[in-house]
Amino acid sequence: MTMRKPSFTTVMLIVGLLFLYLPMVVLVIYSFNASRLVTVWAGFSTRWYLELFRDQQILSAVWTSLRIAFFSASMAVCLGTLAAFVMVRFTRFRGKTALSSMVTAPLVMPEVITGLSLLLLFVHMAQTIGWPADRGMVTIWIAHTTFCSAYVAVVVASRLRELDLSIEEAAMDLGSRPVRTFFQITLPMIAPAVAAGWLLAFTLSLDDLVIASFVSGPGATTLPMVVFSSVRLGVSPKINALATLIILAVSLATFITWYLMRRSEAKRRQAMLQDMTTGR
Numbered sequence: 001m002t003m004r005k006p007s008f009t010t011v012m013l014i015v016g017l018l019f020l021y022l023p024m025v026v027l028v029i030y031s032f033n034a035s036r037l038v039t040v041w042a043g044f045s046t047r048w049y050l051e052l053f054r055d056q057q058i059l060s061a062v063w064t065s066l067r068i069a070f071f072s073a074s075m076a077v078c079l080g081t082l083a084a085f086v087m088v089r090f091t092r093f094r095g096k097t098a099l100s101s102m103v104t105a106p107l108v109m110p111e112v113i114t115g116l117s118l119l120l121l122f123v124h125m126a127q128t129i130g131w132p133a134d135r136g137m138v139t140i141w142i143a144h145t146t147f148c149s150a151y152v153a154v155v156v157a158s159r160l161r162e163l164d165l166s167i168e169e170a171a172m173d174l175g176s177r178p179v180r181t182f183f184q185i186t187l188p189m190i191a192p193a194v195a196a197g198w199l200l201a202f203t204l205s206l207d208d209l210v211i212a213s214f215v216s217g218p219g220a221t222t223l224p225m226v227v228f229s230s231v232r233l234g235v236s237p238k239i240n241a242l243a244t245l246i247i248l249a250v251s252l253a254t255f256i257t258w259y260l261m262r263r264s265e266a267k268r269r270q271a272m273l274q275d276m277t278t279g280r
Helices: 008-030 047-054 056-089 096-108 112-130 137-160 165-173 178-189 192-205 209-217 223-232 237-279
Strands: none
Touching: 008 096, 008 237, 047 056, 047 237, 056 096, 056 137, 056 192, 096 137, 096 178, 112 137, 112 209, 137 165, 137 209, 165 178, 178 192, 192 209, 192 223
């Protein structure tokens, strides 16, 4: 039997996957390197994981980044969902074009410009009203919320445009108030988009370096800032261990999300089958 040659699509898929994930595999392997030099293999060891958990600077930066990312993503979901609802449902009002442009501007604005403009804003506010007295977690939170809201608005708006308005109109015809209709009808239908927007905002905030560098202060150092500073002085094997733990956490979160979505979809299909059987 002659072996079947792989198609061009299969070859390109394999090459693409190798290009994306092979560097991560190498990084994970070298996180267990006993040598202090990241390019020289000296045997298997977990010493750098122990060194990582003893590094209070990195642990403090991780905790700071997680808190900022959580609060930024939560606020961005609130503001982005409201902005998306206004842009999609309120089609005619004065200033709609300006609002849409301002909401989506952070998507195309260079981060250097965004960070510098926010820095000047905070400095001017401190000189005018005395707040913020110091730049730190609060200023980073405000800055991250500013650009993360744009991503949430785009994701939620795309979902709102696909909804069937007849369901909401039927609820209001039966006496439901608009606010109650939004929370009990609209919000559950756009919940997957809201969750996707929150995860996207959380990732963007956790990964941001440029904007945080402009608006942070001595008391608030995020994880990307610590990693960038350490890399400039030479790559430490502790960074490989940290990156491996981040990859593991992201993989677990992705798997759990996929499992929950698959389970929810299976329950939904089972409920539809039961309804069809009952209807018959």
